[in-house]
Amino acid sequence: MMIRQPSLIARLLKSSVVMLSLLLSAAPALAVDALAVSERAWQITQVLEKHLSNRFAGNQVETATADVLAEAWEGAGLMVQWQTFDFEFASRTQASRNLWVTIDGASDRHVVIGGHYDNAGQMFESHGTTDNGISVALIVALAEHLALHDEQPPFTLTFALFGAEELGMYGSQAFVRAGHADDVDAMVNLDTIAGGDILYIHSAPSTPSEHCADASTYSASADLREELIAVSEQAGLAFIEHPGYPGYAPGETGDWSDQRYFACSGIPIAYVEATNFSINGEEGYDGYSQTTHEAVWDCYDAEARTACNRDEETQWGKIIHTRNDQLERLLELFGNRVPQQMHQSSQLLAAWLDQ
Numbered sequence: 092m093m094i095r096q097p098s099l100i101a102r103l104l105k106s107s108v109v110m111l112s113l114l115l116s117a118a119p120a121l122a123v124d125a126l127a128v129s130e131r132a133w134q135i136t137q138v139l140e141k142h143l144s145n146r147f148a149g150n151q152v153e154t155a156t157a158d159v160l161a162e163a164w165e166g167a168g169l170m171v172q173w174q175t176f177d178f179e180f181a182s183r184t185q186a187s188r189n190l191w192v193t194i195d196g197a198s199d200r201h202v203v204i205g206g207h208y209d210n211a212g213q214m215f216e217s218h219g220t221t222d223n224g225i226s227v228a229l230i231v232a233l234a235e236h237l238a239l240h241d242e243q244p245p246f247t248l249t250f251a252l253f254g255a256e257e258l259g260m261y262g263s264q265a266f267v268r269a270g271h272a273d274d275v276d277a278m279v280n281l282d283t284i285a286g287g288d289i290l291y292i293h294s295a296p297s298t299p300s301e302h303c304a305d306a307s308t309y310s311a312s313a314d315l316r317e318e319l320i321a322v323s324e325q326a327g328l329a330f331i332e333h334p335g336y337p338g339y340a341p342g343e344t345g346d347w348s349d350q351r352y353f354a355c356s357g358i359p360i361a362y363v364e365a366t367n368f369s370i371n372g373e374e375g376y377d378g379y380s381q382t383t384h385e386a387v388w389d390c391y392d393a394e395a396r397t398a399c400n401r402d403e404e405t406q407w408g409k410i411i412h413t414r415n416d417q418l419e420r421l422l423e424l425f426g427n428r429v430p431q432q433m434h435q436s437s438q439l440l441a442a443w444l445d446q
């Protein structure tokens with residue numbers, strides 16, 4: 092794919108008009124207008140899809156994506172902070188960047204809302220729409236909205252976009268290692284917030300990640316998960332904690348996304364994700380099988396909640412890193428579910444900040 096000039100793509104972010112309102116039910120009036128945030132996020136999603144879908148960690152499109160998103164934030168008057176870091180991949184040292192903005196709030200509490208902007212699965216024609224374009228779009232749009240409307244959040248918020256997650260959470264690891272999370276009280280990771288069957292809020296596993304440099308500082312706190320579940324219930328949203336499954340205690344996920352190193356350094360995390368933990372997937376009940384939709388299985392056994400033939404199944408209900416993770420394909424498979432799920436996360440964060 093030809094790489095277009097970041098400034099040209101940034102202009103598209105200003106000019107494209109997308110009518111999402113018709114797809115979504117009206118939101119109650121909030122200090123943060125969740126519907127406006129969702130409409131803007133949907134617009135950003137489409138620009139990512141059309142022009143920046145091959146943003147593999149370390150490549151030129153990943154670089155261009157960060158530039159374009161930074162320009163959007165700067166256009167809202169936000170000061171973007173950068174961190175460049177190295178990582179090893181394919182036997183050579185490569186570079187990527189994290190970028191973030193901080194909006195001061197009314198209290199001393201400091202929360203990071205973050206997600207990764209690189210993607211993977213290009214060889215299988217993935218565009219990284221749900222993993223993790225939609226989350227990125229929401230993070231950018233919410234920060235922009237707060238800045239443009241001069242809204243002071245109840246606590247200080249850092250909106251962070253991490254590079255090189257797919258190859259081993261290098262961006263979020265570098266962020267934490269450099270001390271940028273030293274005064275952070277909580278971290279919300281948005282990774283694949285749309286696409287899968289069920290909206291979840293997870294907490295970190297009770298057992299410390301083997302990747303923590305020091306297991307003694309690890310936090311498996313479920314406080315933030317419970318706080319957000321309560322917000323969801325009050326706002327009439329659909330987020331749940333998954334019940335326990337073999338290998339996964341109720342509400343707990345694995346360490347495979349950007350929340351890992353925050354938990355390692357003792358920070359309570361919550362991980363917002365659309366998937367389906369009730370499926371017995373290729374490697375068990377880990378949420379990697381995201382949907383029971385029959386088009387995403389060779390054969391799904393609804394009663395056993397797994398593949399009809401576990402030895403022969405090739406698709407496993409997976410959206411991420413496959414050709415299913417393209418905007419057009421997602422709309423074909425799930426209709427309005429994808430923008431509606433994005434809007435649920437938008438409403439969740441808006442309701443949380445409206446306190």
Ligand SMILES: [Zn+2]
Binds near residue numbers: 207348
């Ligand atoms: Zn992801």
